[in-house]
Amino acid sequence: MYILGYTTMVASFVFALYGLWAYGYGIKRKKEMYLESGKGAVLAVFVTATIGICLLVYLLVTNHFEYKYVASYTNSSLAWFYRFCALWAGNAGSLLLWAFLLSLFALIIAYSKRTQTHALTPYALLVLLMNLVFFFLVLSVNENPFKMTKTIPFDGNGMNPMLLHPGMIIHPVSTYVGYVVLAVPFAYTIGALFQKDWSTMWVPIVRRWTLIAWFSLTIGNIVGAWWAYVELGWGGYWAWDPVENASFMPWLTTTALLHSLMMQEKKQMLKGWNVALVIVSYFLTLFGTFIVRSGVLTSVHAFSNSTLGTYFLIFMIVMFIFTMYVVVDRAHVWKQNKVVIEHVISKEMSFLVANLIFIGGAVAIFWGTIFPLVSEMLNGKKVNVGPPYFNEVTAPIFLSLILLMAICPIVPWKSASLPIMLRRLSMPLIMSVCIAVALYVNGKKDLYVILACFIVTLMIIVHMIELFHDVWKRRKRTQQSIGRVLVDLLKHNGRKYGGYIVHIGVAFIAFGVIGSQAYSVEMMKTLSLGESVKIGKYELLYKSLDERYEKDKDVVYATLKVHDDNKKTNVLEAEKWFYHHWKEPSSEVALQSSIFEDLYVVLSSWESDRSATFLIKMNPLVSWIWIGGIIMMIGAMIAMTHPMRGWRK
Structure with a gap:
Protein backbone atom coordinates (compact mmCIF):
# COMPACT_ATOMS: atom_id res chain seq x y z
CA MET A 1 0.00 0.00 0.00
CA TYR A 2 3.02 2.28 0.40
CA ILE A 3 3.60 2.12 -3.35
CA LEU A 4 -0.06 2.86 -4.07
CA GLY A 5 -0.18 5.75 -1.58
CA TYR A 6 3.02 7.41 -2.71
CA THR A 7 2.07 6.89 -6.35
CA THR A 8 -1.13 8.87 -5.80
CA MET A 9 0.95 11.80 -4.49
CA VAL A 10 3.36 11.72 -7.44
CA ALA A 11 0.54 11.16 -9.94
CA SER A 12 -1.41 14.10 -8.50
CA PHE A 13 1.68 16.29 -8.89
CA VAL A 14 2.21 15.13 -12.50
CA PHE A 15 -1.45 15.63 -13.44
CA ALA A 16 -1.49 19.09 -11.82
CA LEU A 17 1.69 20.04 -13.65
CA TYR A 18 0.28 18.82 -16.96
CA GLY A 19 -3.01 20.65 -16.32
CA LEU A 20 -1.07 23.84 -15.60
CA TRP A 21 0.75 23.51 -18.93
CA ALA A 22 -2.43 22.58 -20.83
CA TYR A 23 -4.37 25.58 -19.55
CA GLY A 24 -1.43 27.92 -20.05
CA TYR A 25 -0.85 26.74 -23.62
CA GLY A 26 -4.59 26.62 -24.41
CA ILE A 27 -5.14 30.18 -23.17
CA LYS A 28 -2.11 31.52 -25.00
CA ARG A 29 -2.90 29.78 -28.31
CA LYS A 30 -6.69 29.99 -27.85
CA LYS A 31 -7.03 26.26 -28.51
CA GLU A 32 -10.12 24.68 -26.97
CA MET A 33 -8.60 21.19 -27.28
CA TYR A 34 -5.90 21.99 -24.72
CA LEU A 35 -8.40 23.62 -22.37
CA GLU A 36 -10.47 20.44 -22.44
CA SER A 37 -7.33 18.43 -21.81
CA GLY A 38 -6.55 20.64 -18.81
CA LYS A 39 -10.08 20.07 -17.60
CA GLY A 40 -9.45 16.33 -17.74
CA ALA A 41 -6.24 16.84 -15.76
CA VAL A 42 -8.25 18.57 -13.01
CA LEU A 43 -10.49 15.48 -12.84
CA ALA A 44 -7.43 13.23 -12.73
CA VAL A 45 -5.90 15.23 -9.86
CA PHE A 46 -9.14 14.94 -7.90
CA VAL A 47 -9.35 11.17 -8.49
CA THR A 48 -5.76 10.47 -7.42
CA ALA A 49 -6.04 12.85 -4.44
CA THR A 50 -9.27 11.12 -3.38
CA ILE A 51 -7.61 7.70 -3.59
CA GLY A 52 -4.67 9.00 -1.56
CA ILE A 53 -6.75 10.56 1.21
CA CYS A 54 -9.11 7.56 1.43
CA LEU A 55 -6.13 5.26 1.70
CA LEU A 56 -4.58 7.33 4.50
CA VAL A 57 -7.92 7.40 6.37
CA TYR A 58 -8.15 3.62 6.04
CA LEU A 59 -4.61 3.19 7.42
CA LEU A 60 -5.40 5.50 10.33
CA VAL A 61 -8.69 3.88 11.27
CA THR A 62 -7.33 0.32 11.02
CA ASN A 63 -4.14 0.98 13.07
CA HIS A 64 -1.48 0.31 10.45
CA PHE A 65 1.41 1.33 12.69
CA GLU A 66 3.99 0.35 10.08
CA TYR A 67 3.31 3.80 8.61
CA LYS A 68 5.12 6.62 10.38
CA TYR A 69 2.21 9.06 10.26
CA VAL A 70 -0.22 6.48 11.67
CA ALA A 71 2.18 5.52 14.48
CA SER A 72 2.81 9.19 15.32
CA TYR A 73 -0.81 10.31 15.74
CA THR A 74 -2.94 7.29 16.64
CA ASN A 75 -2.96 4.28 18.94
CA SER A 76 -5.21 1.30 19.48
CA SER A 77 -7.09 2.88 22.40
CA LEU A 78 -8.41 5.81 20.36
CA ALA A 79 -12.04 5.74 19.22
CA TRP A 80 -12.38 5.31 15.47
CA PHE A 81 -13.60 8.86 14.87
CA TYR A 82 -10.55 10.30 16.63
CA ARG A 83 -8.33 8.03 14.54
CA PHE A 84 -10.12 9.55 11.55
CA CYS A 85 -9.45 13.05 12.95
CA ALA A 86 -5.74 12.19 13.08
CA LEU A 87 -5.87 12.95 9.35
CA TRP A 88 -5.32 16.61 10.23
CA ALA A 89 -3.33 16.12 13.47
CA GLY A 90 0.05 16.35 11.73
CA ASN A 91 1.72 18.16 8.86
CA ALA A 92 1.52 15.46 6.20
CA GLY A 93 -2.13 14.58 6.78
CA SER A 94 -3.34 18.17 7.04
CA LEU A 95 -1.48 19.09 3.84
CA LEU A 96 -3.09 16.14 2.06
CA LEU A 97 -6.50 17.32 3.32
CA TRP A 98 -5.70 20.83 2.06
CA ALA A 99 -4.66 19.53 -1.36
CA PHE A 100 -7.73 17.28 -1.57
CA LEU A 101 -10.07 20.18 -0.77
CA LEU A 102 -8.33 22.36 -3.34
CA SER A 103 -8.70 19.63 -5.98
CA LEU A 104 -12.38 19.28 -5.05
CA PHE A 105 -13.06 23.00 -5.50
CA ALA A 106 -11.09 23.03 -8.77
CA LEU A 107 -13.25 20.10 -9.97
CA ILE A 108 -16.45 21.96 -9.03
CA ILE A 109 -15.30 25.03 -10.96
CA ALA A 110 -14.20 22.99 -13.99
CA TYR A 111 -17.41 20.93 -14.31
CA SER A 112 -20.17 23.04 -12.75
CA LYS A 113 -22.77 24.23 -15.25
CA ARG A 114 -22.50 27.74 -13.82
CA THR A 115 -18.75 28.06 -14.13
CA GLN A 116 -17.44 25.67 -16.78
CA THR A 117 -18.32 28.06 -19.63
CA HIS A 118 -17.46 31.19 -17.65
CA ALA A 119 -14.93 33.30 -19.54
CA LEU A 120 -12.66 33.60 -16.50
CA THR A 121 -12.72 29.92 -15.50
CA PRO A 122 -9.67 28.76 -17.55
CA TYR A 123 -7.57 31.51 -15.96
CA ALA A 124 -8.89 30.66 -12.50
CA LEU A 125 -8.09 26.97 -12.97
CA LEU A 126 -4.62 27.91 -14.14
CA VAL A 127 -3.99 29.67 -10.81
CA LEU A 128 -5.57 26.88 -8.76
CA LEU A 129 -3.37 24.34 -10.51
CA MET A 130 -0.32 26.41 -9.57
CA ASN A 131 -1.35 25.91 -5.95
CA LEU A 132 -1.98 22.21 -6.49
CA VAL A 133 1.45 21.73 -8.07
CA PHE A 134 3.05 23.26 -4.97
CA PHE A 135 1.09 21.18 -2.46
CA PHE A 136 1.63 17.86 -4.21
CA LEU A 137 5.31 18.70 -4.75
CA VAL A 138 5.67 19.17 -0.97
CA LEU A 139 3.72 15.96 -0.30
CA SER A 140 5.85 14.01 -2.75
CA VAL A 141 9.25 15.36 -1.71
CA ASN A 142 9.10 16.55 1.89
CA GLU A 143 5.94 15.38 3.67
CA ASN A 144 5.04 11.97 2.30
CA PRO A 145 2.12 10.78 4.49
CA PHE A 146 2.83 7.17 3.48
CA LYS A 147 6.38 7.01 4.79
CA MET A 148 7.15 3.70 6.52
CA THR A 149 8.67 3.18 9.97
CA HIS A 165 -12.52 16.97 21.91
CA PRO A 166 -15.52 17.41 19.56
CA GLY A 167 -14.35 20.94 18.78
CA MET A 168 -11.23 19.52 17.15
CA ILE A 169 -13.43 17.57 14.73
CA ILE A 170 -14.97 20.82 13.48
CA HIS A 171 -12.46 23.63 14.06
CA PRO A 172 -9.49 22.50 11.91
CA VAL A 173 -11.59 21.36 8.96
CA SER A 174 -13.70 24.51 8.84
CA THR A 175 -10.57 26.66 9.09
CA TYR A 176 -8.88 24.68 6.29
CA VAL A 177 -11.99 25.03 4.13
CA GLY A 178 -11.98 28.80 4.70
CA TYR A 179 -8.30 29.02 3.80
CA VAL A 180 -8.62 26.85 0.69
CA VAL A 181 -11.78 28.54 -0.60
CA LEU A 182 -10.05 31.94 -0.53
CA ALA A 183 -7.80 30.65 -3.30
CA VAL A 184 -10.85 30.70 -5.60
CA PRO A 185 -11.61 34.47 -5.44
CA PHE A 186 -7.87 35.05 -5.82
CA ALA A 187 -7.78 32.82 -8.90
CA TYR A 188 -10.76 34.58 -10.52
CA THR A 189 -9.24 37.99 -9.71
CA ILE A 190 -6.00 37.07 -11.44
CA GLY A 191 -8.11 35.73 -14.30
CA ALA A 192 -10.01 39.01 -14.60
CA LEU A 193 -6.73 40.91 -14.71
CA PHE A 194 -5.26 38.53 -17.29
CA GLN A 195 -8.31 38.87 -19.52
CA LYS A 196 -8.44 42.65 -19.06
CA ASP A 197 -12.18 42.46 -18.54
CA TRP A 198 -13.46 44.05 -15.35
CA SER A 199 -17.15 43.73 -16.04
CA THR A 200 -19.68 42.81 -13.36
CA MET A 201 -19.37 39.10 -14.17
CA TRP A 202 -16.42 39.01 -11.77
CA VAL A 203 -18.40 40.22 -8.75
CA PRO A 204 -21.07 37.51 -8.27
CA ILE A 205 -18.75 34.53 -8.43
CA VAL A 206 -16.15 36.16 -6.17
CA ARG A 207 -18.86 37.15 -3.69
CA ARG A 208 -20.29 33.62 -3.53
CA TRP A 209 -16.91 31.97 -2.86
CA THR A 210 -15.87 34.71 -0.44
CA LEU A 211 -19.07 34.23 1.52
CA ILE A 212 -18.39 30.48 1.76
CA ALA A 213 -14.86 31.22 3.00
CA TRP A 214 -16.17 33.76 5.51
CA PHE A 215 -18.78 31.28 6.77
CA SER A 216 -16.14 28.57 7.23
CA LEU A 217 -13.70 30.91 8.98
CA THR A 218 -16.50 32.08 11.29
CA ILE A 219 -17.22 28.50 12.30
CA GLY A 220 -13.49 27.84 12.73
CA ASN A 221 -12.94 30.86 14.97
CA ILE A 222 -16.04 30.37 17.13
CA VAL A 223 -15.56 26.62 17.61
CA GLY A 224 -11.84 27.16 18.22
CA ALA A 225 -12.65 29.68 20.96
CA TRP A 226 -15.15 27.25 22.50
CA TRP A 227 -12.56 24.44 22.44
CA ALA A 228 -9.94 26.66 24.10
CA TYR A 229 -12.45 27.64 26.79
CA VAL A 230 -13.55 24.15 27.80
CA GLU A 231 -10.36 22.19 27.08
CA LEU A 232 -7.21 24.20 27.80
CA GLY A 233 -8.12 24.99 31.40
CA TRP A 234 -6.91 28.59 31.61
CA GLY A 235 -10.34 30.14 31.93
CA GLY A 236 -10.48 32.12 28.68
CA TYR A 237 -11.54 31.66 25.07
CA TRP A 238 -9.16 33.91 23.14
CA ALA A 239 -5.49 34.45 24.00
CA TRP A 240 -4.38 36.36 20.88
CA ASP A 241 -2.18 33.39 20.07
CA PRO A 242 -0.32 33.78 16.71
CA VAL A 243 -2.31 30.94 15.14
CA GLU A 244 -5.59 32.38 16.45
CA ASN A 245 -4.59 35.70 14.88
CA ALA A 246 -3.68 33.93 11.64
CA SER A 247 -7.27 32.73 11.19
CA PHE A 248 -8.83 35.97 12.45
CA MET A 249 -6.99 38.34 10.07
CA PRO A 250 -8.37 36.79 6.83
CA TRP A 251 -11.80 36.79 8.50
CA LEU A 252 -11.49 40.57 8.91
CA THR A 253 -10.34 41.13 5.33
CA THR A 254 -13.04 38.87 3.85
CA THR A 255 -15.66 40.71 5.90
CA ALA A 256 -14.39 43.97 4.42
CA LEU A 257 -14.41 42.39 0.95
CA LEU A 258 -18.04 41.25 1.24
CA HIS A 259 -19.08 44.82 2.04
CA SER A 260 -17.02 46.50 -0.66
CA LEU A 261 -18.18 43.99 -3.30
CA MET A 262 -21.66 45.40 -2.76
CA MET A 263 -20.24 48.83 -3.61
CA GLN A 264 -18.78 47.55 -6.86
CA GLU A 265 -21.93 45.68 -7.78
CA LYS A 266 -24.28 48.60 -7.07
CA LYS A 267 -22.12 51.65 -7.79
CA GLN A 268 -19.10 50.37 -9.76
CA MET A 269 -16.89 51.67 -6.94
CA LEU A 270 -13.80 50.30 -5.16
CA LYS A 271 -12.62 48.04 -7.98
CA GLY A 272 -8.97 48.47 -7.08
CA TRP A 273 -9.79 48.18 -3.39
CA ASN A 274 -11.50 44.85 -4.01
CA VAL A 275 -8.52 43.57 -5.99
CA ALA A 276 -6.29 44.44 -3.04
CA LEU A 277 -8.64 42.80 -0.51
CA VAL A 278 -8.83 39.56 -2.48
CA ILE A 279 -5.05 39.39 -2.82
CA VAL A 280 -4.41 40.28 0.83
CA SER A 281 -6.93 37.68 2.03
CA TYR A 282 -5.26 34.98 -0.04
CA PHE A 283 -1.78 35.85 1.16
CA LEU A 284 -2.96 35.98 4.76
CA THR A 285 -4.00 32.33 4.41
CA LEU A 286 -0.49 31.49 3.18
CA PHE A 287 0.97 33.53 6.02
CA GLY A 288 -1.18 31.68 8.55
CA THR A 289 -0.12 28.35 7.11
CA PHE A 290 3.51 29.44 7.26
CA ILE A 291 3.16 30.33 10.95
CA VAL A 292 1.52 27.01 11.81
CA ARG A 293 4.10 24.91 9.99
CA SER A 294 7.36 26.83 10.33
CA GLY A 295 7.81 26.93 14.09
CA VAL A 296 8.97 30.57 13.90
CA LEU A 297 6.36 31.62 16.48
CA THR A 298 5.39 29.75 19.62
CA SER A 299 1.81 28.54 19.67
CA VAL A 300 -0.18 25.77 21.32
CA HIS A 301 -1.78 25.21 17.89
CA ALA A 302 1.35 25.07 15.76
CA PHE A 303 3.32 22.26 14.19
CA SER A 304 7.09 22.62 14.26
CA ASN A 305 8.84 21.87 10.97
CA SER A 306 11.34 24.49 9.83
CA THR A 307 11.97 22.75 6.48
CA LEU A 308 8.30 22.89 5.59
CA GLY A 309 8.20 26.53 6.65
CA THR A 310 10.94 27.21 4.11
CA TYR A 311 8.85 25.61 1.35
CA PHE A 312 5.91 27.86 2.21
CA LEU A 313 8.09 30.94 2.43
CA ILE A 314 9.49 30.28 -1.05
CA PHE A 315 5.98 29.66 -2.42
CA MET A 316 4.73 32.90 -0.85
CA ILE A 317 7.58 34.85 -2.45
CA VAL A 318 7.00 33.26 -5.87
CA MET A 319 3.24 33.90 -5.75
CA PHE A 320 3.80 37.45 -4.53
CA ILE A 321 6.13 38.26 -7.42
CA PHE A 322 3.69 36.66 -9.89
CA THR A 323 0.73 38.55 -8.41
CA MET A 324 2.48 41.91 -8.33
CA TYR A 325 3.53 41.49 -11.97
CA VAL A 326 -0.05 40.81 -13.04
CA VAL A 327 -1.50 43.63 -10.92
CA VAL A 328 1.00 46.23 -12.13
CA ASP A 329 0.79 45.10 -15.75
CA ARG A 330 -3.03 45.32 -15.71
CA ALA A 331 -3.39 48.33 -13.43
CA HIS A 332 -5.10 50.35 -16.15
CA VAL A 333 -7.95 47.82 -16.25
CA TRP A 334 -9.17 48.13 -12.68
CA LYS A 335 -8.43 51.86 -12.52
CA GLN A 336 -10.94 52.62 -15.27
CA ASN A 337 -14.29 54.32 -14.66
CA LYS A 338 -13.61 55.70 -11.21
CA VAL A 339 -16.76 56.78 -9.39
CA VAL A 340 -16.63 59.49 -6.72
CA ILE A 341 -18.67 59.29 -3.51
CA GLU A 342 -21.31 61.97 -3.82
CA HIS A 343 -21.99 62.76 -0.17
CA VAL A 344 -20.15 62.36 3.12
CA ILE A 345 -23.28 61.08 4.88
CA SER A 346 -24.22 58.14 2.67
CA LYS A 347 -24.13 54.37 2.65
CA GLU A 348 -21.22 54.49 0.24
CA MET A 349 -19.14 56.46 2.75
CA SER A 350 -20.19 54.24 5.65
CA PHE A 351 -19.08 51.14 3.72
CA LEU A 352 -15.74 52.78 2.90
CA VAL A 353 -15.15 53.78 6.53
CA ALA A 354 -16.11 50.28 7.68
CA ASN A 355 -13.58 48.83 5.27
CA LEU A 356 -10.88 51.11 6.62
CA ILE A 357 -11.71 50.04 10.18
CA PHE A 358 -11.58 46.34 9.24
CA ILE A 359 -8.21 46.83 7.58
CA GLY A 360 -6.99 48.90 10.53
CA GLY A 361 -7.86 46.03 12.86
CA ALA A 362 -6.12 43.50 10.60
CA VAL A 363 -2.98 45.68 10.39
CA ALA A 364 -2.85 46.14 14.18
CA ILE A 365 -3.18 42.40 14.74
CA PHE A 366 -0.66 41.60 12.00
CA TRP A 367 1.91 43.96 13.53
CA GLY A 368 1.45 42.48 16.99
CA THR A 369 1.78 38.98 15.54
CA ILE A 370 5.00 39.55 13.61
CA PHE A 371 6.64 41.90 16.12
CA PRO A 372 8.53 39.05 17.85
CA LEU A 373 10.13 38.20 14.49
CA VAL A 374 10.89 41.85 13.75
CA SER A 375 12.48 42.40 17.17
CA GLU A 376 14.57 39.25 16.79
CA MET A 377 15.80 40.41 13.38
CA LEU A 378 16.71 43.88 14.64
CA ASN A 379 18.27 43.20 18.05
CA GLY A 380 18.54 39.42 18.32
CA LYS A 381 15.87 39.17 21.05
CA LYS A 382 12.37 37.83 20.48
CA VAL A 383 10.00 40.20 22.33
CA ASN A 384 6.58 38.59 22.65
CA VAL A 385 3.45 40.72 22.39
CA GLY A 386 0.74 39.66 24.82
CA PRO A 387 -3.02 40.13 25.18
CA PRO A 388 -2.74 43.62 26.78
CA TYR A 389 -1.45 45.07 23.50
CA PHE A 390 -4.16 43.43 21.41
CA ASN A 391 -6.95 44.29 23.86
CA GLU A 392 -5.96 47.95 24.15
CA VAL A 393 -5.42 48.43 20.43
CA THR A 394 -8.35 46.49 19.02
CA ALA A 395 -11.06 47.41 21.56
CA PRO A 396 -11.57 51.00 20.30
CA ILE A 397 -11.26 49.81 16.70
CA PHE A 398 -14.02 47.24 17.04
CA LEU A 399 -16.22 49.52 19.14
CA SER A 400 -16.03 52.19 16.44
CA LEU A 401 -16.96 49.50 13.92
CA ILE A 402 -20.02 48.49 15.97
CA LEU A 403 -21.04 52.16 16.23
CA LEU A 404 -20.83 52.42 12.45
CA MET A 405 -22.90 49.22 12.15
CA ALA A 406 -25.54 50.89 14.33
CA ILE A 407 -25.85 53.84 11.98
CA CYS A 408 -25.41 52.09 8.62
CA PRO A 409 -28.94 50.54 8.28
CA ILE A 410 -30.60 53.96 8.41
CA VAL A 411 -28.19 55.64 5.98
CA PRO A 412 -29.45 55.66 2.37
CA TRP A 413 -27.42 55.42 -0.82
CA LYS A 414 -26.08 58.61 -2.46
CA SER A 415 -27.00 61.11 0.27
CA ALA A 416 -28.85 61.32 3.58
CA SER A 417 -31.01 63.89 5.31
CA LEU A 418 -29.54 64.52 8.75
CA PRO A 419 -32.90 65.44 10.39
CA ILE A 420 -34.52 62.24 9.07
CA MET A 421 -31.59 60.16 10.31
CA LEU A 422 -31.74 61.74 13.77
CA ARG A 423 -35.48 61.13 13.93
CA ARG A 424 -34.98 57.42 13.09
CA LEU A 425 -32.18 57.21 15.65
CA SER A 426 -34.09 58.93 18.44
CA MET A 427 -35.90 55.88 19.81
CA PRO A 428 -32.82 53.58 19.74
CA LEU A 429 -30.77 56.34 21.39
CA ILE A 430 -33.31 56.82 24.19
CA MET A 431 -33.52 53.07 24.85
CA SER A 432 -29.73 52.69 24.80
CA VAL A 433 -29.26 55.62 27.19
CA CYS A 434 -31.81 54.07 29.58
CA ILE A 435 -29.88 50.79 29.61
CA ALA A 436 -26.58 52.62 30.17
CA VAL A 437 -28.11 54.55 33.09
CA ALA A 438 -29.51 51.32 34.53
CA LEU A 439 -26.04 49.76 34.43
CA TYR A 440 -24.56 52.76 36.24
CA VAL A 441 -27.29 52.78 38.90
CA ASN A 442 -26.76 49.05 39.50
CA GLY A 443 -23.11 49.56 40.39
CA LYS A 444 -21.35 49.22 37.02
CA LYS A 445 -19.20 52.33 37.38
CA ASP A 446 -16.62 51.72 34.64
CA LEU A 447 -17.50 54.43 32.09
CA TYR A 448 -15.64 52.70 29.25
CA VAL A 449 -17.66 49.52 29.81
CA ILE A 450 -20.91 51.52 29.99
CA LEU A 451 -20.01 53.30 26.74
CA ALA A 452 -19.30 49.94 25.09
CA CYS A 453 -22.65 48.55 26.28
CA PHE A 454 -24.40 51.70 25.03
CA ILE A 455 -22.88 51.32 21.55
CA VAL A 456 -23.66 47.61 21.26
CA THR A 457 -27.20 48.14 22.56
CA LEU A 458 -27.74 50.93 20.05
CA MET A 459 -26.60 48.67 17.24
CA ILE A 460 -28.89 45.78 18.13
CA ILE A 461 -31.94 48.02 18.72
CA VAL A 462 -31.48 49.82 15.39
CA HIS A 463 -31.35 46.50 13.54
CA MET A 464 -34.37 45.10 15.38
CA ILE A 465 -36.44 48.25 14.73
CA GLU A 466 -35.45 48.32 11.04
CA LEU A 467 -36.36 44.65 10.66
CA PHE A 468 -39.67 45.15 12.48
CA HIS A 469 -40.43 48.24 10.35
CA ASP A 470 -39.91 46.31 7.10
CA VAL A 471 -42.02 43.39 8.35
CA TRP A 472 -44.84 45.67 9.48
CA LYS A 473 -44.84 47.67 6.22
CA ARG A 474 -45.01 44.51 4.10
CA ARG A 475 -47.71 43.03 6.35
CA LYS A 476 -49.91 46.08 5.88
CA ARG A 477 -49.47 45.79 2.13
CA THR A 478 -50.00 42.02 1.79
CA GLN A 479 -52.26 41.27 4.82
CA GLN A 480 -50.17 38.18 5.51
CA SER A 481 -49.15 36.85 8.92
CA ILE A 482 -45.99 38.21 10.51
CA GLY A 483 -44.31 34.81 10.22
CA ARG A 484 -45.11 34.55 6.52
CA VAL A 485 -43.93 38.10 5.87
CA LEU A 486 -40.66 37.45 7.67
CA VAL A 487 -40.05 34.29 5.64
CA ASP A 488 -40.75 36.17 2.38
CA LEU A 489 -38.37 38.98 3.32
CA LEU A 490 -35.59 36.51 4.14
CA LYS A 491 -36.28 34.60 0.94
CA HIS A 492 -36.35 37.55 -1.45
CA ASN A 493 -33.65 39.72 0.11
CA GLY A 494 -31.42 37.27 1.93
CA ARG A 495 -28.38 39.49 1.55
CA LYS A 496 -29.88 42.43 3.45
CA TYR A 497 -31.69 40.56 6.20
CA GLY A 498 -29.07 37.83 6.48
CA GLY A 499 -26.63 40.69 7.04
CA TYR A 500 -28.90 42.10 9.75
CA ILE A 501 -28.94 38.73 11.51
CA VAL A 502 -25.15 38.48 11.26
CA HIS A 503 -24.85 41.95 12.82
CA ILE A 504 -27.17 40.91 15.67
CA GLY A 505 -24.94 37.88 16.22
CA VAL A 506 -21.93 40.19 16.39
CA ALA A 507 -23.76 42.23 19.05
CA PHE A 508 -24.33 39.09 21.16
CA ILE A 509 -20.63 38.23 20.88
CA ALA A 510 -19.70 41.80 21.83
CA PHE A 511 -21.89 41.63 24.95
CA GLY A 512 -20.27 38.30 25.84
CA VAL A 513 -16.77 39.70 25.43
CA ILE A 514 -17.57 42.87 27.41
CA GLY A 515 -19.19 40.96 30.25
CA SER A 516 -16.52 38.28 30.52
CA GLN A 517 -13.61 40.72 30.23
CA ALA A 518 -14.92 43.50 32.49
CA TYR A 519 -16.66 41.55 35.24
CA SER A 520 -14.86 38.23 35.45
CA VAL A 521 -13.83 37.20 38.98
CA GLU A 522 -10.94 34.81 39.51
CA MET A 523 -9.20 33.18 42.45
CA MET A 524 -6.63 30.47 43.08
CA LYS A 525 -7.52 28.71 46.33
CA THR A 526 -6.10 25.75 48.25
CA LEU A 527 -8.80 23.86 50.16
CA SER A 528 -8.73 21.03 52.67
CA LEU A 529 -11.40 18.34 52.60
CA GLY A 530 -14.65 19.78 53.94
CA GLU A 531 -13.52 23.38 53.48
CA SER A 532 -15.56 25.84 51.43
CA VAL A 533 -14.89 29.02 49.50
CA LYS A 534 -17.15 31.87 48.37
CA ILE A 535 -16.97 33.51 44.93
CA GLY A 536 -19.73 35.86 43.82
CA LYS A 537 -23.08 34.26 44.54
CA TYR A 538 -21.57 30.76 44.70
CA GLU A 539 -20.26 28.79 47.67
CA LEU A 540 -18.13 25.75 46.79
CA LEU A 541 -17.66 22.93 49.31
CA TYR A 542 -14.71 20.60 48.65
CA LYS A 543 -16.14 17.11 49.27
CA SER A 544 -13.58 14.54 48.08
CA LEU A 545 -10.51 13.69 45.99
CA ASP A 546 -10.58 10.30 44.25
CA GLU A 547 -8.88 8.35 41.50
CA ARG A 548 -10.12 5.99 38.84
CA TYR A 549 -8.38 3.93 36.19
CA GLU A 550 -9.50 3.73 32.57
CA LYS A 551 -8.19 1.87 29.57
CA ASP A 552 -5.84 4.57 28.31
CA LYS A 553 -5.53 6.95 31.26
CA ASP A 554 -5.62 7.48 35.01
CA VAL A 555 -8.02 10.11 36.29
CA VAL A 556 -7.75 12.16 39.48
CA TYR A 557 -10.97 14.00 40.22
CA ALA A 558 -12.18 16.38 42.89
CA THR A 559 -15.85 16.62 43.83
CA LEU A 560 -17.30 19.98 44.83
CA LYS A 561 -20.79 20.81 46.02
CA VAL A 562 -22.00 24.18 44.75
CA HIS A 563 -24.66 26.34 46.44
CA ASP A 564 -25.87 29.65 45.04
CA ASP A 565 -27.87 32.51 46.49
CA ASN A 566 -31.05 31.09 44.95
CA LYS A 567 -30.72 27.96 47.17
CA LYS A 568 -29.89 25.80 44.15
CA THR A 569 -27.39 22.98 44.63
CA ASN A 570 -25.18 21.27 42.08
CA VAL A 571 -22.24 18.87 42.13
CA LEU A 572 -19.16 19.51 39.97
CA GLU A 573 -16.17 17.29 39.25
CA ALA A 574 -12.87 18.88 38.20
CA GLU A 575 -10.51 16.30 36.74
CA LYS A 576 -6.89 15.82 35.78
CA TRP A 577 -6.22 13.15 33.13
CA PHE A 578 -2.91 11.27 32.93
CA TYR A 579 -2.67 9.45 29.60
CA HIS A 580 -0.46 6.38 29.43
CA HIS A 581 0.97 7.44 26.08
CA TRP A 582 1.44 11.15 26.81
CA LYS A 583 3.82 12.84 29.23
CA GLU A 584 1.81 15.93 30.09
CA PRO A 585 -1.55 15.69 31.93
CA SER A 586 -4.64 17.46 30.67
CA SER A 587 -7.33 19.25 32.65
CA GLU A 588 -11.03 18.56 32.39
CA VAL A 589 -12.84 21.69 33.43
CA ALA A 590 -15.81 21.58 35.78
CA LEU A 591 -18.27 23.99 34.19
CA GLN A 592 -21.64 25.17 35.41
CA SER A 593 -23.00 27.30 32.62
CA SER A 594 -26.07 29.53 32.39
CA ILE A 595 -27.28 32.28 30.12
CA PHE A 596 -25.91 34.92 32.51
CA GLU A 597 -22.64 33.48 33.80
CA ASP A 598 -20.35 30.47 33.99
CA LEU A 599 -18.78 28.97 37.08
CA TYR A 600 -15.45 27.58 35.91
CA VAL A 601 -13.33 25.29 38.10
CA VAL A 602 -9.96 23.68 37.32
CA LEU A 603 -8.13 21.19 39.53
CA SER A 604 -4.56 22.55 39.53
CA SER A 605 -2.71 20.38 42.07
CA TRP A 606 -3.11 18.33 45.28
CA GLU A 607 -1.13 17.07 48.23
CA SER A 608 -0.82 13.76 50.08
CA ASP A 609 -3.25 14.98 52.76
CA ARG A 610 -5.85 15.41 49.96
CA SER A 611 -5.82 19.18 50.13
CA ALA A 612 -6.18 20.56 46.61
CA THR A 613 -5.59 23.82 44.79
CA PHE A 614 -8.31 25.06 42.43
CA LEU A 615 -8.52 27.79 39.83
CA ILE A 616 -12.03 29.18 40.25
CA LYS A 617 -13.54 31.74 37.88
CA MET A 618 -16.92 33.37 37.49
CA ASN A 619 -17.27 34.44 33.85
CA PRO A 620 -20.37 36.53 33.05
CA LEU A 621 -22.12 36.25 29.65
CA VAL A 622 -19.70 33.79 28.03
CA SER A 623 -22.67 31.82 26.70
CA TRP A 624 -23.63 34.89 24.67
CA ILE A 625 -20.49 34.41 22.60
CA TRP A 626 -21.56 30.92 21.51
CA ILE A 627 -25.16 32.07 20.94
CA GLY A 628 -23.90 35.00 18.89
CA GLY A 629 -21.75 32.67 16.81
CA ILE A 630 -24.76 30.48 16.02
CA ILE A 631 -26.81 33.58 15.07
CA MET A 632 -24.01 34.72 12.75
CA MET A 633 -23.93 31.34 11.01
CA ILE A 634 -27.72 31.41 10.52
CA GLY A 635 -27.46 34.90 9.02
CA ALA A 636 -24.65 33.81 6.71
CA MET A 637 -26.67 30.82 5.48
CA ILE A 638 -29.59 33.13 4.71
CA ALA A 639 -27.27 35.53 2.87
CA MET A 640 -25.88 32.64 0.79
CA THR A 641 -29.36 31.98 -0.60
CA HIS A 642 -29.30 35.41 -2.27
CA PRO A 643 -29.10 34.96 -6.06
CA MET A 644 -25.92 35.99 -7.89
CA ARG A 645 -27.19 38.93 -9.91
CA GLY A 646 -25.38 40.14 -12.92
CA TRP A 647 -24.12 36.66 -13.89
CA ARG A 648 -22.65 36.49 -17.34
CA LYS A 649 -20.94 33.77 -19.27
Missing part, protein backbone atom coordinates in the same frame (compact mmCIF):
# COMPACT_ATOMS: atom_id res chain seq x y z
CA LYS A 150 12.02 1.39 10.33
CA THR A 151 10.55 -0.99 12.90
CA ILE A 152 6.85 -1.63 13.42
CA PRO A 153 5.84 -0.46 16.92
CA PHE A 154 3.45 -2.49 19.06
CA ASP A 155 1.27 0.59 19.47
CA GLY A 156 1.24 4.18 18.25
CA ASN A 157 2.09 7.37 20.14
CA GLY A 158 -1.52 8.49 20.12
CA MET A 159 -2.97 11.94 19.69
CA ASN A 160 -2.29 14.98 21.81
CA PRO A 161 -4.98 14.76 24.56
CA MET A 162 -5.94 18.39 23.96
CA LEU A 163 -7.19 17.36 20.51
CA LEU A 164 -9.52 14.69 21.91
